[in-house]
Amino acid sequence: MVAPGFLQNPEVRQWLGGVEPAWTVLDFASYVVLRQEPLPGNEAIRIIPDLTEADLAGSAVTRTARKLLQRAVDGGGLKLTATGNEPDVLPIHIVRLLLQETKLVRKRRDKLLLTRLGNKLLAPEQCGALQALLFHIALWRLNLGYFDRNPIESWPQNDIGVVLWSLSASANDWMPPDKLTRLCTVPRVGLLESAWDVGTYAMETRILRPLVWFGLLESRREDEARLGSLRFYRKLPLFDRFLEFHVKTEPMATRH
Numbered sequence: 508m509v510a511p512g513f514l515q516n517p518e519v520r521q522w523l524g525g526v527e528p529a530w531t532v533l534d535f536a537s538y539v540v541l542r543q544e545p546l547p548g549n550e551a552i553r554i555i556p557d558l559t560e561a562d563l564a565g566s567a568v569t570r571t572a573r574k575l576l577q578r579a580v581d582g583g584g585l586k587l588t589a590t591g592n593e594p595d596v597l598p599i600h601i602v603r604l605l606l607q608e609t610k611l612v613r614k615r616r617d618k619l620l621l622t623r624l625g626n627k628l629l630a631p632e633q634c635g636a637l638q639a640l641l642f643h644i645a646l647w648r649l650n651l652g653y654f655d656r657n658p659i660e661s662w663p664q665n666d667i668g669v670v671l672w673s674l675s676a677s678a679n680d681w682m683p684p685d686k687l688t689r690l691c692t693v694p695r696v697g698l699l700e701s702a703w704d705v706g707t708y709a710m711e712t713r714i715l716r717p718l719v720w721f722g723l724l725e726s727r728r729e730d731e732a733r734l735g736s737l738r739f740y741r742k743l744p745l746f747d748r749f750l751e752f753h754v755k756t757e758p759m760a761t762r763h
Contacts, residue, residue, distance in 0.1 A: 551753055726740050
């Protein structure tokens with residue numbers, strides 16, 4: 508079982524509140540490979556690129572990306588000065604940044620113009636490849652912590668493969684973000700030094716909400732009529748169709 512010594516730290520145990528993280532059942536080699544980027548040769552985690560436009564109907568990121576790419580075609584580019592309050596509409600702002608990070612658009616003066624790759628991935632039959640590319644860059648290359656100003660920097664995104672596998676094993680029913688945080692993340696000492704639960708805040712803003720935008724999770728409020736009430740999350744069928752994991756867990760007899 509993957510159980511570094513810090514999991515026995517009394518403060519860490521108190522933070523976990525009796526929850527045993529899902530990733531502790533992984534054998535060490537699988538744990539190590541899941542922490543690596545899913546590039547060719549990494550079989551532990553694979554992003555499936557051949558889903559259809561209908562399969563991805565629930566992905567707000569891919570829908571928005573295709574609309575922006577089409578607008579760039581129709582209007583001769585996306586005007587940078589026309590974004591207005593775009594940073595206040597976080598999903599749209601992130602999609603625009605992703606289009607630049609993935610080289611689907613390039614900047615020329617005050618416009619973003621479609622590249623050859625952007626034009627290729629705009630085709631309906633390339634919808635799955637577009638989602639896969641945007642997801643890979645968003646979760647492994649883009650610093651999602653930049654948008655929430657949380658003091659714990661890149662956590663838990665630096666363990667995103669482990670987090671995603673843990674969600675695949677744990678998020679089958681509605682769960683609050685604090686429990687998912689303890690089930691799916693690798694704790695670090697910095698989480699224990701704050702007077703409030705910065706770990707759950709980071710998990711929700713950097714992992715859970717982006718996965719909702721990509722159509723892999725769904726969320727609901729504890730009280731839909733009350734703004735600010737607790738959200739719950741669970742997997743959608745797309746999660747297990749879009750992400751494939753090939754890992755090993757340790758036999759029950761060897762776990763402690």
